[in-house]
Amino acid sequence: MQADSLVPAAAPRTPLIPNAPERRVETFYYDNKIVRDFGIATVIWGIIGMLVGVLAAFQLARPELNMGTAFTTFGRIRPLHTNAVIFAFVGNGIFTGIYYSLQRLCKTRMYSDFLGRLHFWGWQLIIVSAVATLPFGFTTSKEYAELEWPIDIAITLVWVVFGWNMFGTIARRRERHLYVGIWFYIATFLTVAVLHIVNSMELPVNFLKSYSMYAGVQDALVQWWYGHNAVAFFLTTPYLGLMYYFLPKAAGRPVYSYRLSIIHFWSLIFIYIWAGPHHLLYTALPDWAQSLGVAFSVMLIAPSWGGMINGLLTLRGAWDKVREEPVLKFMVVAVTAYGMATFEGPMLSLKNVNAIAHFTDWIVAHVHVGALGWNGFLTFAMLYWLWPRLYRTTLYSKKLATTHFWLGTLGILFYAIPMYWSGFTQGLMWKQFNSEGMLQYPNFLETVLQLVPMYYLRGIGGLLYVSGVFLLMYNLYQTAKAGSLLVNEKAQAPALLPAELVEEHQTGHWHRWLERRPFQLAVGATVAILIGGAVEMIPTFLVKSNVPTIASVKPYRPLELQGRDLYIREGCSNCHTQMVRPFRSETERYGEYSKAGEYVYDRPFLWGSKRTGPDLQRVGGKYPSSWHYNHMLDPTSMSPGSIMPTYSWLFDQKIDYSILPSKIKVLRNLGTPYPAGFDQVAVDDARQQAQGIVTELKKEDIEVMPDKEIVALIAYLQRLGTDIKVKPEQAASVTATTR
Amino acid sequence: MSHRRHLFYGAGLALLSTAPALAQEAAAPVAPTSAEASLRLMWVMLGVLAVVLLLFIVLLVGLLAFLKPVLRKLYDQPAVHNSWSGRVLGLLVGDARLMQGEVRDELLDHDYDGIHEFDNDLPPWWKYGFAFTTVFAVCYLTYYHVLKTGQLQGAEYATEMQQAALLVATTSDDPNQLTTYTALTAPAELSSGKGLFTTNCAPCHGASAEGKVGPNLTDEYWLHGGEVNHIYRTIKFGVNGKGMVAWKGKLSGKQILQVSSYILSLQGSKPANAKPPQGEKEAPAKTLAVR
Structure with a gap:
């Protein structure tokens, strides 16, 4: 490794036209309070969501833990867990990272403090309303979109507030070009908006009951286009954006390859959107749509791995720091877990693998490698890195953070391995025929009881993982106590010059053109994410032969x-x-x-x-x-x-x-x-x-x-x-x- | 160098010496013509194939290690270096650049809040991997939807069912055709029947067949016939719409007969909490009369 490739003290500056006007250095302040608030919400909701998950895990091992009340049965607890960890824990994590990095990457304060607060409290209120409805049975039953229509509308409004604040900030930037992290933030904002609106189309019956505008096969296609891309654009792209900011920051190393980030960004957002039907292999979904899901899932390996290798190779020359720095340890495992999950996903999309894995715990293991490893660990890394900076002090205890790292890693292993085991076991038991040509295990229950020991182990894995998060909470609390919050962080940057006066803007990599134009970039990203969904959905809705009707099928009484x-x-x-x-x-x-x-x-x-x-x-x-x-x-x-x-x-x-x-x-x-x-x-x-x-x-x-x-x-x-x-x-x- | 040569010759010798051994081994199990024997033969052959392949790999690695200095010299010649075959050679002699690309680590003049960017090449393994998956995807869609060579799920299911029909001996599957079994009486058969009853029937008919959701099976009243072949039929095909599950596919013919016989053995056992009679009364004699 070349030692000379460490960051130079002063990076070469853009050459200016000789008689360009003087760039006036402006002073401004970053808003750190909003970052802190989102950070605290991340930790609190994380702990709640994970504890609910642990309860759900043990309910499968010991049914009496359903506690005999309607509100605490697995069927109502499980959506609470998924919503809490996805939208409350990861959601607040996304906003923590974006509100911190966007200000700094754009060299400006967030567009509006008021919009920021509105976004923060609006989002928390949505989560509270989820807690107040899901256990009481108010649900649409569509996975990760269970919330009923009034909350759907509230989500839309808060999302608009977020977007308004984000694009306002971008518009006021003092950095001409948008960094790769921001491309991912923009793609996230746009795609989540499209997904949420299309999948939530429903007609209300009363205040907390509605019926989906889509029926049967079409509803399934829309739902899994949404469900798959919620993983893509809520759990993946925003976190890639965060990775592109926090990983080079924490490692003190330049990003490995600019051109890799361009190609993997565009290919990722374009291809991801097509892959939804792989959740519906061997179902009543038309064959052609299933095959598109398979083909595009396989093509998704490289774009996903582009992010992983750009992250891991950025650490070249910093591996000695990984040994000592818990922040980097968390990041390495996060990026590796991302790589594993995004290789496994396409493999699970192959129909012959899917035939064994689908409907079993294998899928549960798969999503938790992503959720616990990639999202969880990257969030922890970010929080450990942020807190000392927000509070102008050092981390209270590196040792505690390292303990958290090992507890978390052990937790992931204890979670994933039993679930893989259980998935294989059940998938194969379902399919086993005996020599007389009859099912070896005709009694379904027999295949379930086989898995109960695995359910215990998985619950223990979850406990280990969440106990690490308690250590994080304590560590961050002590760090905050030792320092004081830097509410408004002073920063300076020269004002932007008009683009036509800057020489570099006329030459350079073709993609730089787009990076100077947020609007065109956003339009490009929107086109990229609309194509796949449109190609799959429009024929399924319009071409009758895709859903052949059956005369004897009548509406429900x-x-x-x-x-x-x-x-x-x-x-x-x-x-x-x-x-x-x-x-x-x-x-x-x-x-x-x-x-x-x-x-x-x-x-x-x-x-x-x-x-x-x-x-x-x-x-x-x-x-x-x-x-x-x-x-x-x-x-x-x-x-x-x-x-x-x-x-x-x-x-x-x-x-x-x-x-x-x-x-x-x-x-x-x-x-x-x-x-x-x-x-x-x-x-x-x-x-x-x-x-x-x-x-x-x-x-x-x-x-x-x-x-x-x-x-x-x-x-x-x-x-x-x-x-x-x-x-x-x-x-x-x-x-x-x-x- | 000499230890490599030893390895080289050793591997060759090992390969030669296995040849006669495998001939003997293969010859032995040919005699029995049963399917089991040919299956064993297949495994033996596969095992031999695996050993041969392994030996080849060992040989190849040995050969490469032996020839590496020479190959390296060849590879370093500019004419070879830039050709396709040269690249294969490069992979063999372990030129890392062919996998990871040129790593120049030249900084671009990008500075985002102190983050800088290199503009290193896309790693070739990644680039070709992407190309490969794209080709795979095109071939996949062509195979299934353009050429229509591949079986889609409907056809795949039909094939699976056809193959199963070949493997599984077909017994009469006409519910109207009554079987002609005699109730089993051997204690071993009845105890198997009892075991099957406890796991499969007891939840609905009660542990002592006293009747719960399903009817009492210990009295003389029968809804669908109390003769062993009638019971056999009821178990096998179930009673659609009345809650009796069809057990064909879950219990074998023999097992159904064992359960039917066990149920008949409970006649008149008068268990506690017995459900009131349902259906028609059938004299016990009738059970014996119909054969």
Whole structure:
């Protein structure tokens, strides 16, 4: 390694035209308070979100930890965990880093202190509203977009405030060119806005209930275009931007390659957006869309790794510092975890790998390598680096930070390895046939119970990880106590010269042209991110053959619709899929594989993404209603050893018929072919169907009032997947056996 | 140098000496014609192939190490250096620049809050990797959607089911065609039946078959027939819409017969908490009469 490549004391300055006007040096102040505030929010929400995650983890090992109340069951806790760590922990982390680095990269204070405060408090309020709705069952059930429509609107507004503040700052910059970090911030802002708005299109029924504007396959495509790119543009691109600022800063080394950052930036944002369908391989999504998802996922390896190698190679000549500096240790593991996760992702997108991994804990392991390693560790590195600078002191304890590093690393290993093990185990058990051509493990529960020890280990991994975050909190607190916050940090920079007076602006790398023009750069990025989504979505919406309709598939009856909304409220789709894939191992286990036309009335779609319990697409008619009744009251009575929580409140609470007519009206407006005026008779129809179920249960000596929620849920479960079930062969079997 | 030569000859000798050994080994299991034997033969052959490949690799590495000074000299000649074959040679003699590119570490005149940038080359392994994945993606889409050579999921499923049908012996799968089994009575069979009953049937029919969600199976009343072949049919095909699950595909024919026989052995056992009778009364004699 050349030692002379260390940063020169004074970098060569832009040569000016000889008689250019004098550049006046201006004095201004960076706003550090907003950075500190976002930093504190990051730590607090991080701890809360991770503790909720630990609870969810142990609930899978010990079902009694669901605590028997509606608000604490896994189905409601899990979305709380994902929302808290993604939008509260990582979200605040993003804003901490952007508010610090953007001011310095633009050599100006943030555009508006007021907008900054509004952004800060608005964002915290959104998180609080998530805590105030998700455990109470107000959810759209679309993963990472569970919040109901009023909160969706609030998110949009706060996001606009953030963008306004960011672009205002860029407009007032004293640095002509935008650094690569800012390109990533701009792409993040634009894409998240597009994703959020398109995926949140829904028609309200009342203040906290809405139906998706998309149905079935189309809803699934939009949701996973969103879900995948939320990972891309909320967990990846902003963090790459942060990496490009904080890593060279902490290492004191120049970025390895400018041209690599150009090519990996553009290829990353362009290709990422296409890869969403890899979440829907072997589903009812049209084949061509699945194949596009596979192809673009594979092409995504290099653009992702471009970021990793630019980060790791920037550390050349600084590896001796890594040994002593916990900030750099965290960064090295973060960037490495990013590299591992972004290699694994494309591998999981290959259909033959996906066939084993999908719906299992393998995916859980995959996302946690990214979340704990990449996002978590980069956040910690950033906070450890920032705090002494904000408080004008040194870090309280390097040793404690190093302990945190090792606890966190151990936590990741304890988390990931058991989950990989569990994923392999279950994926293979589901597919195993014996020599007689029958499923080796026909009882789904058998494959779940095999995983319980892994669930304990994973929970311990989570505990280790979060205990490290407590050390971080203590360390930062002591650091802050020892110093004093530099609220307004003085800085000086010359004012910008008009572009045409600067010689370099006429020559140099072609990309420099774009870096001087935030507007054109933003337009370019928007075009890049719109193409993939448009190519996949427009045909799926407009070309009829992509979703062949099935004549026997009818809209849900009102009681079934009520039951479906309970299924959504309880978060059943967090553990149960409704998607039988076209594999022999699945059709033997569940029945006929799922067809696109079966979902045309599903708003939202409920395909799920993880099978902690069995698929439910063909559960209708499989068991008697009394089985469901007993099972929901105490799952272990019907499935000894089951880890499913009990749902006793469904037996006490009454079905809320008050908004049923509005639901029918909204669905009619969205295109569900209910006859005109059906909303007027919907409640009667529901009561009639409920009476039928009550009568059926009575035959089995089960007394239940027809207005209890359990009746609606049973109605929905018994309807599931039955519309295409009546086939001549089965009809024959019925007549034969009933004589 | 001499130890390398030893390695070289040693590897060659080892290769030669395995040849007769493998011939003997391969000859032995040919005689039995069963599928198992040919499977074993396949593994033996694969093992031999692996050993041969390993030897080749060892030889090649030895040869390279042996010839490296000469190859290096050849590679350093300008005419060779810039050709395609020269690059392959460069990889063999370990020219790191071919993988990581020229690292010039020249600073650009960029300064962003004290952050500077080099403008090093894209690492060739990354560049070619990107090109490779792009080619892969194009080939992938062409294979499945332009040439339509590859099987998409529907066709793949059909193939899987066809293959399964070949492997799995097909028994009569007509629910209207009653089987002609006799109830098993051997204690071993009944105890297997009991085990199957406990894991699969007890949740609905009760641990003593007294009836819970499903009917009582110990009385003389039957909803779908109480003769062993009727029970067999009910278990195998289930009762659509009434909650009895079809167990074909989950239990083998033998297992279904064991459970059916075990259930019949419980007739008249009068367990506690028995569910009231459902269905038609069938005389125990009838069970014996129909054969």
